[in-house]
Amino acid sequence: MLTKWEELRLVARCVAGDDRRAFERLVEEYQQPLRRFLLNLTMGNASLTDDLAQDTFLKAYLGLRSWQGVARFKTWLFRIAMNEYYGYLRRNREILPDDPPDSIPVDERVDTAGATEARLDVERCLSVLSANERAAVLLFYLEDKPLKEISRILDMPEGTVKSHLSRAKVKMAQVR
Amino acid sequence: MKQQNDIFSNDDALRRAFQKGLPDAPVTAWFTRKVMNRLPPRRRRMLNGMEWGAYGVAILVLAIYWIGWISHIMSKGTVTVGDIGDMAVLLGFTLLPVVAILAPKVVAWIRE
Numbered sequence: 001m002l003t004k005w006e007e008l009r010l011v012a013r014c015v016a017g018d019d020r021r022a023f024e025r026l027v028e029e030y031q032q033p034l035r036r037f038l039l040n041l042t043m044g045n046a047s048l049t050d051d052l053a054q055d056t057f058l059k060a061y062l063g064l065r066s067w068q069g070v071a072r073f074k075t076w077l078f079r080i081a082m083n084e085y086y087g088y089l090r091r092n093r094e095i096l097p098d099d100p101p102d103s104i105p106v107d108e109r110v111d112t113a114g115a116t117e118a119r120l121d122v123e124r125c126l127s128v129l130s131a132n133e134r135a136a137v138l139l140f141y142l143e144d145k146p147l148k149e150i151s152r153i154l155d156m157p158e159g160t161v162k163s164h165l166s167r168a169k170v171k172m173a174q175v176r
Numbered sequence: 177m178k179q180q181n182d183i184f185s186n187d188d189a190l191r192r193a194f195q196k197g198l199p200d201a202p203v204t205a206w207f208t209r210k211v212m213n214r215l216p217p218r219r220r221r222m223l224n225g226m227e228w229g230a231y232g233v234a235i236l237v238l239a240i241y242w243i244g245w246i247s248h249i250m251s252k253g254t255v256t257v258g259d260i261g262d263m264a265v266l267l268g269f270t271l272l273p274v275v276a277i278l279a280p281k282v283v284a285w286i287r288e
Contacts, residue, residue, distance in 0.1 A: 018218050021287070025207045044199060050207065057211045122197035127214035141187075141194040169190075 002029050014064050023064075024165075028055055030074055033072040033143060034081055040138050041085060043127060052088060065088040071152055078153045082135060089131060125172035133168040136161050236272045241266055 013022035017047065034056060038049040059080050060067075067076050102135070126134055139150045140161075151158045197258055245262060 020212065020215065020218075023215070024208060024212055026210050028203065031207050031211075032201060032203045035207070036198075039201050040198050049201065050210075053207070054211050054214060058214055061215055123193055126198075138194075141191045142198055144191065144195075 052084045133164045136164040137168045199217050
């Protein structure tokens with residue numbers, strides 16, 4: 001995990017000298033949490049995850065000058081990823097952000113054959129949530145992020161994040 | 177059923193269940209390469225024109241000094257310690273723009 005100063009230094013190198021090595025270091029550092037988040041947000045759709053993650057890094061690179069350094073780089077990156085995901089939902093008119101998602105075909109899921117009972121249960125719990133609830137749940141429980149950071153990523157007040165979380169817990173408890 | 181409901185009243189248990197139960201996305205060099213290949217071509221440095229202009233002026237001024245120094249030596253017919261000192265200073269100033277021009281290219285070549 002990079003420190004904030006290391007992030008600032010790497011971003012400064014990218015902005016000042018178009019240093020690709022510095023950006024590559026940022027991609028290497030943050031691709032794993034970002035892809036894990038997107039993989040579960042898209043209910044295991046690996047190809048969509050990679051597309052969204054690539055677009056996120058590309059947008060981040062193009063907008064590096066707008067990163068003010070107040071929030072952590074990772075928080076900013078997740079915020080871009082959420083915008084990309086919402087953009088994808090709007091473009092594909094699959095589901096509205098507050099509607100429960102349709103089920104994803106089994107062959108698009110990752111590692112379904114080897115999935116454990118626990119994984120299937122958690123995935124099933126996620127499948128009944130809306131996009132915002134799923135994002136809040138993943139950021140809170142999987143990424144272990146505090147409410148303040150989640151509200152920044154989802155661009156909503158902390159109270160709304162809390163209500164998404166409690167509503168999600170009720171929905172998930174009703175699964176089975 | 178009861179056990180599952182207990183989990184939903186305990187954030188830590190739920191966190192453990194999510195972290196254990198959901199698929200991970202391991203770091204892959206392939207993904208990094210894909211992202212790097214999609215970046216736009218390197219932008220030309222905005223200072224390029226000014227930079228080369230400054231180098232041009234520096235080289236012109238140095239050439240005038242070198243010509244002056246050589247014609248001074250030839251007209252005198254002898255080389256003094258002071259002349260050698262002048263030459264050393266001129267040589268130092270001449271190497272500065274040369275190193276400034278070549279160094280980034282050598283560094284880029286080594287990195288590739």
